[in-house]
Amino acid sequence: MRKPVIQTSPLAPKTPPEISKIAGVRLATAQSGITYQRRDDLMLMYFDKGAAVAGVFTRSSTAAAPIAWCRQILNDKSKIKAILCNAGNANAFTGKEGEEAVKICAKAVAEAIGCAPNQVIITSTGVIGERLPHENITPHIAAMVKSAAADSKNWHEASKAIGTTDTFPKAISRTAKIGDSAGTDSTITITGIAKGSGMIAPNMATMLGFIATDADLSPPILQNLLTQLNEVSFNAITVDGDTSTNDTLILAATAAAKHKAITRPDDPALADFTTKLLEVMQELAQLIIRDGEGARKLITIHVKGAAHDADAKRIGLAIGNSLLVKTAIAGGDANWGRIIMAIGKAGANIIPQKLAIAIGDIKITQDGKRHQDYDEKTLTAYMQGDDITIEVDLNIAQGQATIWTCDLTERYIAINADYRS
Amino acid sequence: MRKPVIQTSPLAPKTPPEISKIAGVRLATAQSGITYQRRDDLMLMYFDKGAAVAGVFTRSSTAAAPIAWCRQILNDKSKIKAILCNAGNANAFTGKEGEEAVKICAKAVAEAIGCAPNQVIITSTGVIGERLPHENITPHIAAMVKSAAADSKNWHEASKAIGTTDTFPKAISRTAKIGDSAGTDSTITITGIAKGSGMIAPNMATMLGFIATDADLSPPILQNLLTQLNEVSFNAITVDGDTSTNDTLILAATAAAKHKAITRPDDPALADFTTKLLEVMQELAQLIIRDGEGARKLITIHVKGAAHDADAKRIGLAIGNSLLVKTAIAGGDANWGRIIMAIGKAGANIIPQKLAIAIGDIKITQDGKRHQDYDEKTLTAYMQGDDITIEVDLNIAQGQATIWTCDLTERYIAINADYRS
Structure with missing residues (x-):
């Protein structure tokens, strides 16, 4: 079958974004060779000291195997140690074998970094209904854990590795203040990467988003923010009205920054952080639309x-x-x-x-x-x-x-x- | 602006359908010149002795002016004497002036044939938001009433006149038996014409359908049949998921045929008629899909x-x-x-x-x-x-x-x- 000629979308930003690293987050990429040649298609996001994590997922009733895994482990309330993503195969509609493949990948990451498998988020994007060849993924994991680094260059490589038919990488950073009653503010950083063009790519490109921050926020507060802001960002875009089997949006907080303790999502001290998080989410969502296949407007x-x-x-x-x-x-x-x-x-x-x-x-x-x-x-x-x-x-x-x-x-x-x- | 090159759909039937005339129905067409040149764009269906009529209409909350008119007069329970249709202008989103235009057209038809305006169904299809120039329509009405004829040739002309971007006319006839308990069956004829390609034409081509029969059935029985069969025919097709402001489907019964009196829609004597009416409706619906713009399959x-x-x-x-x-x-x-x-x-x-x-x-x-x-x-x-x-x-x-x-x-x-x- 002919291969698409990838031309950068005419709506792509003229200058690449400046990406800020996040304390407590290291990243690595590798090439599995499952679908794509001559490019990395595996991404590992590694949280040295773990992270509090929230997630929103596709509402599809034919959701892919990794979606059930993610929902379950976020429910377990363990600190998350890593996120693995592969591009090119969605591991969707792959039956029991697909569920096994998720567990094998999670176990391999867990062994390489020394944690429990349910501390490892697994995500996939790509073609539906084809067996995920996990044996092409697991051999790369130890080296990725070893080489993972916090540099903004690694964030950039990560934003490219998660793409499928994307014509440009998508990443946004913001800084925000989380204040206390004495008027002392701490500076927090938020960086997000995303992939997808709605559902419009040849093999049903999924929307994936990974946002990390060094703020010190609990999973329930993160989940509250993510669910609420998702409605007016990623859930407010449409390319063709189709819904992926794999849509996943993750928000991870490493607690590497020191700031006033936050116990309620409506704490006024969170106002600036909430605004900046929304900016990151809305800009990533708009970048996805700017990469809609064939889009000119x-x-x-x-x-x-x-x-x-x-x-x-x-x-x-x-x-x-x-x-x-x-x-x-x-x-x-x-x-x-x-x-x-x-x-x-x-x-x-x-x-x-x-x-x-x-x-x-x-x-x-x-x-x-x-x-x-x-x-x-x-x-x-x-x-x-x-x-x-x-x-x-x-x-x-x-x-x-x-x-x-x-x-x-x-x-x-x-x-x-x-x-x- | 460039004009579309109209090529007959590759899915069009190879042979034109045989159309049966319906006792009690006469038809005429004329050219208003509102939008189209060199073709008829007005259609009058005239019921000599009136007809019992049922209708289903678009669910759009921005429905066109004729839709409100039709709903109202069908509610009045008067015998319907005529249906007027114009193609090229939808009379939709045209404000109070649009409502006036409908009344002026109905009055003109009523005067020409000698009945009340609320015995005249008005339908439109075409561009939205443009004033309907009724002064280009009314001068043709007296001549149309005079020349209206029952011939199948007139049915064929009518099926062409109601079209907008249709690439072939759509008409189907069937005969059915309506039986009595003595085993005596009367032969009934059903003929329907339709236009539209879902909602896919340049100016939002509407789906219009006009079905006539010589059966002797009351408006409630006709409405029951039409509503029920519509769900599995016209409401079971989709070209692009868009909904017209003007969708209209009319079923008219002239009572010119003699058969057992029918008082309930589930009378077993109606079984064959129901089956054949469904065939007419499903075949017309499928013809609309076969004329979907750009359709090849x-x-x-x-x-x-x-x-x-x-x-x-x-x-x-x-x-x-x-x-x-x-x-x-x-x-x-x-x-x-x-x-x-x-x-x-x-x-x-x-x-x-x-x-x-x-x-x-x-x-x-x-x-x-x-x-x-x-x-x-x-x-x-x-x-x-x-x-x-x-x-x-x-x-x-x-x-x-x-x-x-x-x-x-x-x-x-x-x-x-x-x-x-």
């Missing part, structure tokens, strides 16, 4: 004035998943009727006469019909850009949501119809 | 063994709406992992170990993994065909559903991104 959909946030999100996703909206934007076509259609099919509480839609700064609707100032030429000119904003105000109540997506081009079809890696 | 998805029918339909639609499944089929790629993904995201009750998936006659899964006899070459060969069947047995209970869809090709994107008629 980033689309931001703001919905406000809804009966509640869930209705706003429903409308945002109906617009963001509509093939007709996404193809119109791909073609630079001022076909705003398709947005009306998408709003109508969302099943949300709306009053057509109150709908105020704007694309960019251009007002589209009023009183249940086209706005009196609407000029198709102005809208068509705006639609030629590569950063399109759609604003929908339902004018009912205060519910709101923001969704990010990309346009749908012929290249998406070409890649997904013609190629399999 | 018809995909039939059978789901059985589900906890209940709703779960089976949810899974069928998740597969049928998955871009990754539809692009894989477009490319003839044996990428069955995408079916696993789609089943997983459906939110239905499943047990992965019990899933039995077959594509054509080829068994794909067993015991939560790939089937031992699976051979990719055999599946790849099957995937080159233009009629693809996917069978999913959940092996849980007796729920079942069948969904029809088409593949997703680059031509879909090209048409929807680059053109607006």
Whole structure:
């Protein structure tokens, strides 16, 4: 079968991000040769003194073998010592043999670093339904443990090793303050890496995200933050509406930084940390959209004035998943009727006469019909850009949501119809 | 803007259907010039002695002006005297002016034939958000009423006039028996016409269907049949998961045929009629899929063994709406992992170990993994065909559903991104 020609997405950031290392985290990569040649496809994230960890996972009812493993060990409440990731094989729909492969990998990592297997998170991404050849993975583990280093270079290599059909690596760092009542703040660092293009890659590229921080936070507080912020970051992006069997987002805290003890997720001392963590998560999520297969335009959909946030999100996703909206934007076509259609099919509480839609700064609707100032030429000119904003105000109540997506081009079809890696 | 080059779908039937006329129904067409040149775009269906009518309509909350009109007049329980349809302008999101345009058209038809306006069904299909120029429609109505004829040639012209981006006209006829207890059967005729390609045409082509019969059935019985059979015909097809503002399906009975009086929808004497009506509806629905924009393959998805029918339909639609499944089929790629993904995201009750998936006659899964006899070459060969069947047995209970869809090709994107008629 032909191989896809990988061209960097035109929406990729022009300059690579500066990545900060995280005290207590070391990383290594290696080449298993399972699917990819001439590149690393294994990533080990090693926490010297362990880490408090939270995770969110795919809601798929055909979730891959590593997902069940992760859910179980996070439930065990042991400190996590390492995360292993392989790219190229999802270990999904692989039956009992797939479950065994997860255990064999976890045991190999545990033996190499001297911990229990249930302290090792296992993640996979790649093709579904093929046996995971763990015998190609385990021989590399001892050397990875030995060579793991904290340098930002290692973070960069890690962000590349977890990719499948990604056309550029995705990493973001931020610093934040965690304060105490005396006004003394400690500086905390957060670094995250991610892979994926929604579900749009030839073999169903999964969304994987690994975020580490040196903050000293307990698993329940981390889980609370992660679950809440995930709704407005990774769960607010859509490329094609498909859901992976392997989606995984991990937040790990090494406690290497010293700061005021935090016992509640709503402690005001966490405000800046929460803001910066959200920035890391939203920027990683947007990088995934910027790498959507065939994408040439980033689309931001703001919905406000809804009966509640869930209705706003429903409308945002109906617009963001509509093939007709996404193809119109791909073609630079001022076909705003398709947005009306998408709003109508969302099943949300709306009053057509109150709908105020704007694309960019251009007002589209009023009183249940086209706005009196609407000029198709102005809208068509705006639609030629590569950063399109759609604003929908339902004018009912205060519910709101923001969704990010990309346009749908012929290249998406070409890649997904013609190629399999 | 460039105009689309209309090529007949490669999935169009090789021979045009034989259309039977219906006693009590006369048809006429005309050219309004609103959107299309050199073709008729107005259709009048005239019931000499009135008709009992049932309807099902889009669930969109931004439904077009004619939808509210139809719902209201069907509620009035007057005998319907005529149906008017215009193609090229949806009269959707057109505010109060749009509602007025519907009333003006209904009044014009009512005056021409001598009935009340609420005996006239109005339907529209085409571009959203543009004022409907009713002044281009009403001048044609008197002549249409005068020239309306019952011939099958008029049915054929009508099936063409209601089309927008359709590449072939869609019409089906069947005869049925409605029996009495003495074993005496009367022959009934059913003829239906439809337009649409799901929601996939440049300006959101609507699904419209008009079915007429000479049976003598009351509106409640017709409504019961239509609602029930619609679920397994027009509501079991998907091209791109989008929902029109204008979807309308009308069933009209002229009572020109004499048969046993029917007072209940479950009267055994209706069995053959119900079967034949379902055939008409399913065949029209499949013709719409065969005209899906860019479609090169018809995909039939059978789901059985589900906890209940709703779960089976949810899974069928998740597969049928998955871009990754539809692009894989477009490319003839044996990428069955995408079916696993789609089943997983459906939110239905499943047990992965019990899933039995077959594509054509080829068994794909067993015991939560790939089937031992699976051979990719055999599946790849099957995937080159233009009629693809996917069978999913959940092996849980007796729920079942069948969904029809088409593949997703680059031509879909090209048409929807680059053109607006």
